[in-house]
Structure formats: structure tokens, C-alpha cells
Amino acid sequence: MSNHDTPSPIPAFGLGTFRLKGQVVIDSVKTGLELGYRTIDTAQIYGNEAEVGQAIAESGVARGELFITTKIWTDNYAKDKLVPSLKESLAKLRTDHVDLTLIHWPSPGNAVPMAEFMGALAEAKAQGLTRRIGVSNFNIALMKEAIAAVGAAQIATNQVELHPYLQNRKVAEFAKSQGIHITSYMTLAYGKVLNDPAIEAIAKAHGATTAQVVLAWAMQLGYAVIPSSTKRANLEGNLKAQQLRLSDAEMAQIAALDRGERLTDPAGLSPAWD
Template identity: 65%
Template structure:
């Protein structure tokens, strides 16, 4: 599977049995895109759920992300092999640089070249980046070419629409994956989203996710509740009108929820 499925299952903050149950429920319900990361500390649990599922490996798109301390050319491939061991997989579908190297300690080009080598070795079918600004994305493009960057995964939701980065990616033919698409659930209480959802007989989460997907983004919401996982899948069938999309577009307020002290200088 080469195309990134539009709706995936995020596993950020899920630990132990909770991670196993969420992924197991998701696969059983019909999710075919699972997103994890080295720093989440749950690759082994995700791997256990994948192995136990009655779903052929080729039908599930699996993403992991390389943590900052493993971005050096001498560390990246070994760390990815460790991730594959935990995931019980011979290959992941997508490997991302999770965060750009703090203070540029490891050049973008060095990490991107290591990712291409990992792909050449068959460890990952595709490679990409996460939390990259326009300037950093330009560096990645200069290093390996836009065609070798499968996606830029960024925080993106109605309250932080990241239009500059998304537009820059689109100009270069690079796909965008939206993490935190429901803004930790804050979007679900917004009057505009509630109104649209009520009129369409949908949940607020479905309306917000449908908005992201209408923009062409992949979304990776997470949930520990089976009923929420099931409901979120319903967003795939929901069609928003141009007026609905414009109403949600109007909710932009630059509300960034994820910005650790090692984050890059964000685009304004």
C-alpha cells in the first residue's frame, strides 16, 4: 500500500494495554492506517495488536517516526531497525523525521539522506517529515527532491490551519497529514462545528475531520473508546458544502497546542 489513507488511527499518549486495545479495536472496525513513533513508547504494543489482528499486513499502512536523538546518519537506520523489531514488521509503509533536529544540530540533508538509504534497504516504503516549517521543508526538498517526501505531518485543526506550510507543501506536490485534528477535543465544543454537525446529523468530530479531508489532508485522530473510533470512521462518508467549509475556515485563530522548547521557529 503506497497511498496514505485519508483517515488513520493516531496512538500518541496511548500506553500499554490501552494502546493494544485502541489499535485492535480500530483494525476490527476498519481502520487501515496506524500512526506511531519511537518517542511514544508504544511501538511494541502497536506491533502486538497488528500481529494479533485478522487483517493482512499488506492492507494496513503503518507509520513510525524517528526521534531527534536518532537523526544522525550513523544512528537513524539502526533506530529504525529497532522500531521494526518492536513493531514485528520487516518494513513500515512510512518513516518520518518526527521533529527537526533541535538547533539544527543534525543537518536536514543528513537525516533525509539516511531516510533514503533506509528506503533503499527496504526498511520503509516511503519517507517524509513532521513538524517542518516552510524553511525546513525547503531544505528537505533541496536535499532529496520533493518527490521523495511523502508527507509533512503537522498540527492542523480548525483553530490552527497552518495555511502557510500547507500551501507551500501543496505548491511542491507534498501531501499534508494533520495531527491533533480535533485540537484535544476543543473543536468539538465550537458553536459553528456543532451547528454543521447537527444539520448533517453527524458528530462534531465527523464534521471537523470531514473538513480536513475536504482540504486533501490525511487525519490521524486517536481515541481509547471504541464508539468514538467507530464514529470517526463515519467522517469518510460525510460531505460538507462549500458554505460549511468556509464556516470552519473562519475559525482560524493560531491556537497552537504542541510547541515543545525544542520546536523550530514556527511560520507566522
């Protein structure tokens, strides 16, 4: 694929690997690939890229069938560090390119200017190291800055915390207005939303799990999801969310659950959230 071809949009459903290490992540990714997952999300800071690469290699699934995302850590934003750090990630992942590379968090204290790291990321794409580029944990002001740096058409996604208790509508609406896809992370809010009575009622009506309902809700809104699990039954169940369709009334019931409950807000990294 030449760099001038517009790659297809990012897949709606994938496998997350946050907090999974060592043999646990190898098993999760191998089981996921066996069950039919083809999109895998990792990051430099997760400390598991080599294990993800090993699991992929051992799975025997062809690289061309996979969509792999990684994220550049804040220590590697400087122009002279970003591309070398991505090359290191590629070596660990045992591939010559990833499908999507994200800036993981805004630069702490704006130590590296937006134009510098977005420019370096665009350069990584020009070199063929990544097919697409994007951002993560960006508020509206930061998205505007990133757009000013490289153009909205270059930014494939903004990956943000988004679940029924934190629906992040302002960010999602702004991204949509710019043609930037939203990827929801922590879609199940660390399992907090799985016992919600409203979601339980919808799940019962569909003969589905509450996790399937929540994942289907996010995908129906047009967001990509990347749930993780270490249990085969959950990995399998989550996959089936792709077949579930919720009614407008059910979507409205879930919309009403928003309470601005943010679970990920690391001091020194988080922007001023919208």
C-alpha cells in the same frame, strides 16, 4: 514492490496512537482494526511501538492490508543511528518494513544537518525498510531544505498540527505547491473544537457528530487525518467521517474559525512557525 515503483498516496484516514501506552494502546489498535481501520500512526518517542506490533499480530489482519507509519526521534538523526533505530522500530512492530517513516521534529539546534538525516532516511527507503519517507513539524524554510536534500518527489508528507483553530494555511499551500501531502495531527485540537457553536450547527444539520464534521473538513481540504480514541463508540464514529460531505458554505464557516491557536509548541524542538 521494487524501490522504483511509486507507492500509492498515503491514506486519508488513519488511527493515531500519541499518548496511548501499554494495554490502552493495545486495546485501541485492536478495536480499531476490528472496526476496519487499516492505517496506524506511531513514533519512536511514543514508547508504544511494541504494543502496536502486538495488537496488529493479535488482530490477525494481514500485513499487506495495513499502512504503518513511525517517526524517527531526534536522538537518532545521525547517519550511523537512523537506520539502526528504524530496524529496532521494525522489530518492535513485528514487520520487515513500514509504509512511511517521518523525521519527527527538526534537529534541535541543528545538531545534525538536514542533508545528513534526510540522506539517511532516503537510504532506509533504498534498503526497503520503509516504502515512503517524509517529515513532521517542518516550517516552509525546513521543507525547502529537505527538498534541496532529497527532492520534493521523495517527501510523501509533512505531518503538522492542523485544526479549525490553527489552519496552518501557509505551510499547507507551500507543501501543495511542491506536491507534498499534508497530514493533520490533533485535528480535533484535543477536543477543544468539538463544542464550537459553528461546528455544532453543521453537525446538527447533517445528523453527525462534531468530530465527524471536523475530520470531514480536513479530508475535504485534501489532508490526511489520524485521530485517536480509546472508546469504541468514538473510534467507530470517527471512521464514518469518511462518508460525510460538507457544502462550500459549511467549509467556509469552518475556514472562518482560524485563530492561530497552536497547542503543541515544545521549547527546544519547535521551529519558527510560519
